[in-house]
Amino acid sequence: MASYHPNDPTLTSWVPTPPDHPFPLQNLPFGIFAPRPGDPRPGVAIGDHVLDLAELGLLEGDSLNDLMAQGPAAWRDLRAKISWLLNAGNPELRDHPGSALHRSAEVELLLPARIGDYVDFYSSLEHATNVGSMFRDPANPLLPNWRWLPIGYHGKSGTIALSGTPVRRPKGQLTADNQTAVYAPCRRLDIELETGFFLGSHTDIFGLVLLNDWSARDIQRWEYQPLGPFLAKSFLTSISPWVVTLDALEPFRVDGPAQQPEPLPHLQTPEPRNYDLHLEVWLQPASAPRATCLARTNFRHMYWSMSQQLQHLTSNGAPVRPGDLCGSGTISGPTPDSYGSLLELAWNGTRPLTLDTGETRTFLEDGDTVTLRGWCQGAGYRIGLGDVTGQVVPA
Numbered sequence: 001m002a003s004y005h006p007n008d009p010t011l012t013s014w015v016p017t018p019p020d021h022p023f024p025l026q027n028l029p030f031g032i033f034a035p036r037p038g039d040p041r042p043g044v045a046i047g048d049h050v051l052d053l054a055e056l057g058l059l060e061g062d063s064l065n066d067l068m069a070q071g072p073a074a075w076r077d078l079r080a081k082i083s084w085l086l087n088a089g090n091p092e093l094r095d096h097p098g099s100a101l102h103r104s105a106e107v108e109l110l111l112p113a114r115i116g117d118y119v120d121f122y123s124s125l126e127h128a129t130n131v132g133s134m135f136r137d138p139a140n141p142l143l144p145n146w147r148w149l150p151i152g153y154h155g156k157s158g159t160i161a162l163s164g165t166p167v168r169r170p171k172g173q174l175t176a177d178n179q180t181a182v183y184a185p186c187r188r189l190d191i192e193l194e195t196g197f198f199l200g201s202h203t204d205i206f207g208l209v210l211l212n213d214w215s216a217r218d219i220q221r222w223e224y225q226p227l228g229p230f231l232a233k234s235f236l237t238s239i240s241p242w243v244v245t246l247d248a249l250e251p252f253r254v255d256g257p258a259q260q261p262e263p264l265p266h267l268q269t270p271e272p273r274n275y276d277l278h279l280e281v282w283l284q285p286a287s288a289p290r291a292t293c294l295a296r297t298n299f300r301h302m303y304w305s306m307s308q309q310l311q312h313l314t315s316n317g318a319p320v321r322p323g324d325l326c327g328s329g330t331i332s333g334p335t336p337d338s339y340g341s342l343l344e345l346a347w348n349g350t351r352p353l354t355l356d357t358g359e360t361r362t363f364l365e366d367g368d369t370v371t372l373r374g375w376c377q378g379a380g381y382r383i384g385l386g387d388v389t390g391q392v393v394p395a
């Protein structure tokens with residue numbers, strides 16, 4: 001077993017996993033599921049199945065917080081144990097799976113952690129440049145602090161819900177003249193394509209999920225100066241159910257974009273600081289037979305890395321707790337078909353997007369379903385984050 005490594009691309013499982021499946025043996029993402037109503041427990045996704053860690057005596061509880069608190073050595077140990085249990089060459093569980101394996105379609109998925117604090121960053125140079133051009137000064141889109149530190153704000157942890165939760169169109173104050181407001185349903189409902197990382201400690205990141213920071217652009221525009229986003233983002237933030245460990249993503253590390261000015265010493269991290277993680281945004285109107293892909297991009301473009309975000313977050317001595325969640329910030333790429341929000345894709349409503357059905361969109365309409373998807377492509381296998389989805393329902 002000395003040479004056994006869970007990331008070995010040649011490993012295969014006795015649970016079938018097609019080459020484009022997000023959850024092959026090399027992934028082993030952690031989550032919380034209930035095989036029966038009211039019986040939550042930790043599990044690991046493998047193909048279209050869930051391995052029951054409580055049934056196997058490997059991990060207990062109704063959240064992953066305790067595991068997140070244990071630290072990288074324990075995470076690695078448990079992942080290696082699970083990998084060997086699911087390995088095609090190991091008959092132990094393969095020949096007698098008993099009640100340790102559930103079909104994913106037959107279980108209920110739950111939030112993976114009790115999220116104490118939630119932070120949302122603003123770390124895509126392309127996104128910040130686009131929004132700065134639209135809302136501020138196209139000649140000078142970035143504020144002077146942007147290249148010095150990963151800008152962020154404290155969000156509302158109670159807003160975070162699991163993929164599939166309906167997106168109730170929020171009501172709020174809207175202005176037409178920047179002087180007076182009315183209280184009405186949001187007319188500029190948007191998405192933000194993000195990843196979220198769960199903390200183990202002030203130095204260790206446990207793993208990644210997909211995150212959709214649903215945003216009400218018209219409410220935001222009126223309310224967010226000078227203190228920052230408030231009700232425009234606190235109605236719902238959706239995350240995918242399976243937490244993909246940094247260990248599983250390790251083979252896909254890549255250098256990030258050059259940073260100028262050089263970050264201050266406490267924000268310097270060794271390269272490769274980013275991950276080659278392909279990301280997609282899909283939209284399906286209620287009446288449409290299928291979804292349209294609106295954007296394809298990659299996490300590798302992010303200017304500030306997760307480690308730099310974490311180092312900044314704790315650089316004043318602020319405490320963090322296992323299970324805290326940090327959003328990456330909207331992930332936009334360099335081309336107009338790689339932006340992570342409708343605000344950018346339809347350029348503040350001025351360039352409507354045409355869907356496969358011929359319909360157009362500038363912002364979301366009632367009945368629209370948005371799905372974010374992401375994976376790292378290996379040779380003959382994928383390390384997927386799965387997806388995060390939500391359907392807009394009327395105010």
Ligand SMILES: O=C(O)/C=C/C(=O)CC(=O)CC(=O)O
Pocket residue numbers: 120121122123124127128131132135192194213229328329330
């Ligand atoms: O720059 C602005 O005026 C507004 C920016 C955002 O709304 C983006 C945000 O919430 C942070 C992010 O996801 O990148």
Ligand SMILES: [Ca+2]
Pocket residue numbers: 120121192194213327329330
């Ligand atoms: Ca955001």
Ligand SMILES: [Mg+2]
Pocket residue numbers: 159212213214215232233234235236237
């Ligand atoms: Mg939100």
